Amino acid sequence: MTIWxxxxxxxxxxxxxxxxxxxxxxxxxxxxxxxxxTPIQSAYGTRLAQAFGIDPGDPDTNAVIHGGVAYFKSDAALTVLSNLPGWGWTRVSFAVPKPLRNVVYNLVAKNRYRIFGKYDACFVPDAAMRERVLE
Incomplete structure (x- = not known):
């Protein structure tokens, strides 16, 4: 367990x-x-990634810090979803064994650029979201 x-x-x-x-x-x-x-390409995001053993040049997971604990891969996605209004029902997905959930996560993560594409530069949020971005 890594604390941030x-x-x-x-x-x-x-x-x-x-x-x-x-x-x-x-x-x-x-x-x-x-x-x-925080985008992994920002100074803060790079520090955060390195602290958690994620290669900023070739990230294979997203992460979320929640309750002071870092969650990765499917745990990260489900932790975020289950804390959104109206999405609490997604907690039942934690019942699926993590190795099985992460097989699906890894498949999407490995092919994300090929399937969805890639920006030439880091995504820039709109003004309303800007205050929520840590760089």
Whole structure:
């Protein structure tokens, strides 16, 4: 278990179109503005990734710090989803064994650029979301 001082921070691949859509999905449903976001390509995101053993040059997972604990892969996605209003039902997915969940996660992560594409530069959030981005 790795402890990080900032809470409810989502680390994501800022050039990944799928990952950036995930951030917009979360931001649009997070009415309390609980979650903040940091692209792995930012100085803060790179530090965070390195602290958790994620290669910033070739990230194979997103991460979320929630309750002071870092979650990765399917645990990260389900932790975020289950804390969004109306999405608490996704907690039942934790009953699926983590190795099985992560097979699916890894398949999407490995092929995300090929399937969804890649930005030339890091995704830039709109002004309303800007205050929730840590760089």
């Amino acid at each position: 001082p900032d809470d409810d921070v989502i680390l994501y691949d800022g050039v990944c179109i799928f990952c950036s859509r995930w951030v917009r999905f979360v931001a649009s449903r997070d009415d309390a503005k609980r979650f903040r976001f």
